[in-house]
Amino acid sequence: MEEKLKEIVERTFCKLESVIDNKELAALKVEILGKNGELTGILRNLKDLPADKRPMAGKLVNDARTRLEEAFDKKFKKLYEEELSKKLDEEKIDITIEGKDRKKGGLHPLTIVKNSVIDFFSSLGFMVVDSPEIETDYYNFKALNTPDNHPARDMQDTFYITSNILLRTQTSAGQIRTMEKIKPPIKMINIGRVFRADDVDATHSPVFHQIEGLVVDNHITMCDLKGILDRFARFFFGENTKTRFRPSYFPFTEPSVEVDASCPYCGGKGCRVCKGTGWIEILGAGMVNRNVLKNCDINPDEYTGFAFGIGLDRITVIRYGINDMRLEFENDLRFLKQFN
Ligand code: PHE
Numbered sequence: 001m002e003e004k005l006k007e008i009v010e011r012t013f014c015k016l017e018s019v020i021d022n023k024e025l026a027a028l029k030v031e032i033l034g035k036n037g038e039l040t041g042i043l044r045n046l047k048d049l050p051a052d053k054r055p056m057a058g059k060l061v062n063d064a065r066t067r068l069e070e071a072f073d074k075k076f077k078k079l080y081e082e083e084l085s086k087k088l089d090e091e092k093i094d095i096t097i098e099g100k101d102r103k104k105g106g107l108h109p110l111t112i113v114k115n116s117v118i119d120f121f122s123s124l125g126f127m128v129v130d131s132p133e134i135e136t137d138y139y140n141f142k143a144l145n146t147p148d149n150h151p152a153r154d155m156q157d158t159f160y161i162t163s164n165i166l167l168r169t170q171t172s173a174g175q176i177r178t179m180e181k182i183k184p185p186i187k188m189i190n191i192g193r194v195f196r197a198d199d200v201d202a203t204h205s206p207v208f209h210q211i212e213g214l215v216v217d218n219h220i221t222m223c224d225l226k227g228i229l230d231r232f233a234r235f236f237f238g239e240n241t242k243t244r245f246r247p248s249y250f251p252f253t254e255p256s257v258e259v260d261a262s263c264p265y266c267g268g269k270g271c272r273v274c275k276g277t278g279w280i281e282i283l284g285a286g287m288v289n290r291n292v293l294k295n296c297d298i299n300p301d302e303y304t305g306f307a308f309g310i311g312l313d314r315i316t317v318i319r320y321g322i323n324d325m326r327l328e329f330e331n332d333l334r335f336l337k338q339f340n
Pocket of ligand 1: 309
């Protein structure tokens with residue numbers, strides 16, 4: 001029996017060497033140590049031995065069993081570790097590989113400027129309102145003190161949809177809509193697209209943008225208009241900017257002015273940007289005409305106000321030194337990327 005045990009142990013050790021996976025290992029275990037396994041068979045036969053030989057034989061079988069079980073456990077662990085390291089090798093993540101470049105969007109220069117203008121005026125307590133791009137003749141002209149056949153209509157080439165409906169030529173239409181809804185004190189800005197039948201070139205576009213402003217309250221004077229617009233010019237073009245107010249004409253303001261800022265490129269000495277004048281026109285403004293207040297049921301003897309219209313495209317091209325306004329509308333990424 002001793003011989004037989006030795007043979008089983010050695011044979012099993014030998015076989016274990018060549019086992020390559022868990023399935024094979026389990027089969028071998030059943031074959032030797034299972035209920036009907038070889039070693040179990042020997043154990044069962046012990047009862048046939050004479051009583052004095054049984055303890056010694058039992059010990060031999062149990063020793064063999066322990067050695068075999070240890071060997072199976074060891075092999076099991078080895079297989080497990082081999083498999084694990086194989087998996088880890090295969091699934092290795094190379095953290096040095098360069099990541100995918102995610103493109104980030106950015107704001108259009110007009111939006112950047114619009115946002116900074118909103119920041120400025122809202123910090124002074126102006127509310128931001130919206131008004132329609134498709135307007136009636138009443139809001140775009142008539143209520144703004146520009147009746148039919150008024151010569152001032154020729155100042156703006158209008159896209160008419162019907163004889164009464166048009167694409168707004170100026171955000172001033174929003175003044176009327178605001179004063180119809182809100183009574184003084186009023187402090188609002190209204191930024192948006194306006195349309196005029198102009199040919200496209202480096203400084204003209206049939207679509208452009210205006211920033212309308214309106215203040216109506218008791219005792220509003222030309223000083224308020226000058227103060228706020230001068231501060232705006234310094235905020236936008238730099239603290240050293242000077243402003244110049246020239247007399248002008250708009251039907252809905254009286255008196256009317258056009259405002260120039262000293263050229264931010266040459267500081268007023270004269271250069272190519274300001275065409276040698278030292279000044280750049282940035283907006284039109286004036287004290288709200290009494291007739292306009294009356295059209296909105298606001299008593300002009302009680303209230304006064306001022307209004308202004310800033311060319312958003314104009315101040316944007318000046319700020320960034322853009323030499324062709326068409327770039328603002330073409331959405332060429334090579335151009336847009338420079339602003340972010
Ligand atoms: N709406 C005028 C324009 O388009 C600008 C303006 C606005 C002038 C408000 C005075 C007051 O030319």
